[in-house]
Amino acid sequence: MKELIENLKKQIIEQLNLAEVKPEDIDPNASLFGDGLGLDSIDALELIVLLEKNYGIKIQDPAAAKNIFSSIQSMADFIMANKK
Amino acid sequence: MKAKIVSYCKIKNNTVWVNGEKFYVDNQSVDITTFLAHLYKQLNLNYPKFFKMDNLCKLGILATELAIQNNSEFNNYEKDKVAISLSNNSSSIETDRNHIKTIADKNQYFPSPSLFVYTLPNIIIGEIAIKYKLTGENSFFISEKFDENLMCTYDSILLNEAQSSHTTAVIGGWVNVDGNEGEGFIYCLEKANFNPDRTGFSSSYNSETIHKFYNKTE
Numbered sequence: 501m502k503e504l505i506e507n508l509k510k511q512i513i514e515q516l517n518l519a520e521v522k523p524e525d526i527d528p529n530a531s532l533f534g535d536g537l538g539l540d541s542i543d544a545l546e547l548i549v550l551l552e553k554n555y556g557i558k559i560q561d562p563a564a565a566k567n568i569f570s571s572i573q574s575m576a577d578f579i580m581a582n583k584k
Numbered sequence: 585m586k587a588k589i590v591s592y593c594k595i596k597n598n599t600v601w602v603n604g605e606k607f608y609v610d611n612q613s614v615d616i617t618t619f620l621a622h623l624y625k626q627l628n629l630n631y632p633k634f635f636k637m638d639n640l641c642k643l644g645i646l647a648t649e650l651a652i653q654n655n656s657e658f659n660n661y662e663k664d665k666v667a668i669s670l671s672n673n674s675s676s677i678e679t680d681r682n683h684i685k686t687i688a689d690k691n692q693y694f695p696s697p698s699l700f701v702y703t704l705p706n707i708i709i710g711e712i713a714i715k716y717k718l719t720g721e722n723s724f725f726i727s728e729k730f731d732e733n734l735m736c737t738y739d740s741i742l743l744n745e746a747q748s749s750h751t752t753a754v755i756g757g758w759v760n761v762d763g764n765e766g767e768g769f770i771y772c773l774e775k776a777n778f779n780p781d782r783t784g785f786s787s788s789y790n791s792e793t794i795h796k797f798y799n800k801t802e
Contacts, residue, residue, distance in 0.1 A: 516698070519621075519635035538632070545697035553694045 504576045512572070515550050516543050528572040536571075544569060551575075557582050587743045587789040590657065590782070592757075592771035592797050593650040595623075595643060602650050603785045604800050616766045620646065636698060637711060638679045639766060644670070644708035644759040645715060647768035651755065652716065655772045657779055658753075665752040667721040667742045668709045671735060672760040675705045675726055708759055720751060730758040730769065730798055732791040739789070743775055752778055758798070769798050 509523040512532075516539065530536040533544070547569050551557045557579060559565055568578045594601040598619050600608040608626055613619035620642040624634055627649060634642060652658050679702040686695050701707065706724035713719065721742055727734060735756055742751045757770040773789055787793055 515696075517635045518632070520632055542698050542701055549694050549696060 501576060501580065504579060505572055508572050508575055508579075511550060511554060512537075512547070515546055526572060528576070530571060532569055532571060547575075551579070555579050555583060586776040587739065587754075587773050588776055589787045589789050589793065589797065590772050590774050591651045591654040591785060592769070593647045593654075594798070594801060595647050595766070595768040596801060599801070600650065601801060602654055604797065607650070616643075616761065616764050620766075631715065633711075633715075638676070638682075638699075638702040638761075640672075640676060640678065640705065640759060640761045641702065641708050641711045643761060643766050643768040644770070645711055647757070647759065647770035648712050648716070648755060651770045651772050654785070655774075656784055657774065657782055658772065660779070661753050663717050664719045665750055666716075666718045667751045667754045668712055668718060669721075669723050669725075669735065669738055669742065669754055669756045670706075670708060671725040671727055671731065671758050672705055673726065673728060674760050674762040676703050676707070678761050678763065679703050712755065718755070732794045732798065736789070736791045736794060739773055743773065751775075771797065 505528050506523060509526050512518070512526075513521055513523065518537070521537070526537065532547075533539050539547075544565070548559055548565070551559065559568065568574055591603055598610040598613055599606065600623065608623060610619050610622050613622055616639055620639060623646050624642070627646065629649065634645060637645065679699060683695065683699050683703050686699065687693055705726070706722075709722045709724060713722065723738065725731075725734060725738070739754050739756055742754055752775055754773040755770060756773060757768070759768045759770070760766065771794065
């Protein structure tokens with residue numbers, strides 16, 4: 501799980517062009533949107549692509565996305581529960 | 585035309601000129617992406633969204649920032665009375681190329697939403713409008729080269745004819761990126777009677793003047 505979280509941090513920084521953010525700056529339990537990393541709606545779409553591209557996981561229920569992408573930890577939990 | 589140029593910025597070949605004076609030269613950067621990142625740091629901007637933009641928008645934002653920084657009256661404009669009129673030759677070709685790469689392989693078909701949103705050139709206008717909270721008129725023109733007559737004609741309509749009581753100032757110019765080549769030229773125009781007592785740089789706006797400023801890179 502720890503390795504997955506570290507990989508997610510690096511992938512999110514690269515995919516979302518967070519040039520001024522370092523992996524160690526990201527609290528796995530902090531909110532990705534709003535006051536946390538300050539991501540926006542386009543970033544949310546990019547996270548959906550990231551899950552599919554890097555982990556082969558499609559989000560079937562759009563309503564669940566809000567909880568899945570609430571933090572790095574929740575993303576990692578979702579990947580662990582759904583990886584093939 | 586009863587308008588004046590009150591500031592302008594030209595960026596080309598890793599060099600920046602403000603109001604005709606050389607402002608910054610970067611001899612280190614070997615590509616436009618690195619140059620734009622260096623210039624961003626040089627200006628001490630705290631705008632993380634910058635790094636999400638494509639190079640066309642980065643170039644437009646930096647040139648606009650420098651033009652605005654050198655316009656002492658900018659904060660006195662009502663923001664719904666500031667228009668944006670820009671132009672270029674290559675539209676959003678560089679991002680279009682990058683987008684195609686993400687969808688070329690049907691087995692690796694992952695179009696990037698954050699890339700796709702930059703596959704229109706007029707998103708530069710959107711980025712400038714968001715950063716500086718401008719809500720006035722806006723237009724984007726495609727022309728073979730910087731067309732000072734076209735821009736002067738349109739800016740004249742904005743400032744002097746249609747809705748003449750509405751537009752006070754215009755952020756105009758040319759922002760073009762194709763491959764590793766980029767050229768930005770942004771000027772701030774103001775109605776001639778906005779502040780007759782303004783001090784500092786100011787010049788009558790006409791196609792001859794703007795042609796001269798566009799080409800003044802020595």
